Amino acid sequence: MKKILATLAALLLLAGCASTPAPTASKPKLVVFMAIDGFPERQLVDYRDQLAPDGFRRFLDRGTWFSDAHYGYAFTVTAAGHATMLTGAYPHQTAIIGNEWRDPVTGEMVYCTGDPTATYIGHTTKKLDGTSPKNLKVDTVGDVLRKIDPNSKVIAISGKDRGAILPAGHRGTAYMYMAQTGQFASTTYYMKEHPPWVTAFNDAKPADAYFGREWKPLLDDASYAKSLPDSQKWYPKGGALPKKMGEGSDKPGPLYYGGLLPSPFGDDLTLNFARAAIVGENLGTDDSPDIISISLSGHDYVNHAYSAESRLSHDHTLQLDRLLQSFYQDLDRMVGKDNYVLILTADHGFMPAPEVSLAAGRNAGRQSGSQAIARINAALGKQFGEGAWVKYFSASAAELDKKLIAERKVDLAAITEAARKQLEAEEGVAVAYTRAEIVSNSRAGAPFFDQMRKSWNAERSGDIQYALKPYWMMTSSTSSTTHGSPHPYDTNIPIVFYGPAWIGAGRVDTRVEEADVAPTIARLLGIPPPATAEGKPLPLTPPR
Known part of the structure; x- marks a missing residue:
């Protein structure tokens, strides 16, 4: 270093x-x-x-x-x-x-x-690694x-x-x-x-210089009074400062290098x-x-693990x-x-x-995606016959099994609307709109519709776009908290x-x-x- x-x-x-x-005001260099x-x-x-x-x-x-x-x-x-x-x-x-x-x-x-x-x-390079803007x-x-x-x-x-x-x-x-x-x-x-x-930059091994260093709070304890104290019960391991880089390792390696990202040293x-x-x-x-x-x-990793309200995020x-x-x-x-x-x-x-x-008295919680799909399919099964009618959630949308729908000769519009209603009935879901509604812009002015329409792409998005209620998250995330809402x-x-x-x-x-x-x-x-x-x-x- x-x-x-x-x-x-x-x-x-x-x-x-x-x-x-030499300075110029015509346009920035x-x-x-x-x-x-x-x-x-x-x-x-x-x-x-x-x-x-x-x-x-x-x-x-x-x-x-x-x-x-x-x-x-x-x-x-x-x-x-x-x-x-x-x-x-x-x-x-x-x-x-x-x-x-x-x-x-x-x-x-x-x-x-x-x-x-x-x-x-x-x-x-692994299969799903990011390598181009294609x-x-x-x-x-x-x-x-x-x-x-x-x-x-x-x-x-x-x-x-x-x-x-x-x-x-x-x-x-x-x-x-x-x-x-x-x-x-x-x-x-x-x-x-x-x-x-x-x-030259890589050959100097600059990342190794942080091995053994500690992320310590910049200020005294009283300065973080407005933030959530360390070591909350729901924090993952390591939810307190100071944090030592490479702790448990005798030399820099992949675990240490990955651990630099959720710290000021990665930035x-x-x-x-x-x-x-x-x-x-x-x-x-x-x-x-x-x-x-x-x-x-780094900040994203810190906030996922401990929330923006934490002392770790504050520091x-x-x-x-x-x-x-x-x-x-x-x-x-x-x-x-x-x-x-x-x-x-x-x-x-x-x-x-x-x-x-929840501690602030809000309606909040975690919505299970897999359990929601199971409940929706069970309800659809009573109306259209048993089957995995909703295959999965993809980028905040539910994808229907069109092959199964065609094989069973089920009306696509009818089952889509039924699935939309069942999705909206989920405890953590605020609203859901169908592909037909988004394409036709027929629900313009409805809650979150314009925001959700701008998130939806005709070639890549699913059949029913949904948004969660305020302060709710999908538990498919492994983090303590997350983002991804219109709130x-x-x-x-x-x-x-x-x-x-x-x-x-x-x-x-x-x-x-x-x-x-x-x-x-x-x-x-x-x-x-x-x-x-x-x-x-x-x-x-x-x-x-």
Whole structure:
């Protein structure tokens, strides 16, 4: 780690002293797009008095902050969010309807960025690993930029493959963290072999430097009084700070490397790789504007395990704040503060754990998917004869067995409506709509219908789209809590901009949507938005 940090320091010094481009206000030389995985907007502001002066507060104090920003669709999950961010399109167009789904024809599992024709460089590739944007059916703003100016570069980095591949689009380059080795790798979709700067970064084994280090709370115990204490009964193992990296292992290995992701150290490693990418690719150094997308994955893992209400999540937010402050200050030196635009958002929010909601007196719980299917099929059996009429749930939709329906000569519309009613009768289900209703838009204005229609894709989605009640989750998740609903705790995420040459300081309370981000970036770059973008440019506060 010392070797790579020394190399980075030298490069940063050179960038700050000799090669920083002259400031220009015509258009940014570099767009730095950042996503924090699983970061509800409330966590950006809940700890404002504990933030560093130049991390998140760079946006809150000196940038444009949209306080009422939302995703406009219903099934708010990581892949769908990352597909929307830089395309400006929702899942009904991107066709990224979930992290995974079943092929409606074959029933085979499909991973959002799966592609059997591409493999990881230097690493084993498993069947459902993410290796290309083949499943993404629309262009990103980076794709538009590179069509107009092939000299522009688009680099995307993440701890998760989907967090890198989907923002990179079809013409960018994605690098993702390899949990078995602690390295970052791309795939053969993008290149045959890594450029020298990537090889140098990996050869220095920077992930090994965190072995034996502890994730300790930044502040004293009293500072976390508003958050849930450690070691709740419903927490999985390891639900307390401090946490020692690699505990139980005598040397770094796959278990240790994987364990870095749900900690601040995984995010630190990702940001160091981003620094290396900016220097190694000479981003922001000429008249062809570049884009770097950085998705930090750790917060999502922490919130799944312990909830956004936990002390662990509270502290992880503060740890991120300090890491981002250091990264932003390096950007000022590397690129020049008047040469880049900085954007921060998230792919989804988070619901409180059912235990938290129940303690607050809310109607909350966990809905079993397998048990729901069994009950629905039992009820349908009384009306249409015994059979597995509903085969499975796929990306928040129920899939009917059309072959069985045809063989039994059952009226498709009748059994679909009967299944919809039975699905709505489930304790945790709020509403359900059929394929025919979504295609015809016949239920426009009904509860959550517009959001659910935007989550549904005609080629990939199932026959009956459903949404859960507030504070309910599917128990198919192995986590303490999750996301994926149309409710504000899942849809309300940060959208904040910083760039003194283009953007002033101000809070905007008008409701905006994540689909507005890509058209806004396009306007800043002076290029058309992606053809399928659904949003409109955001009302950025003008610079003074």
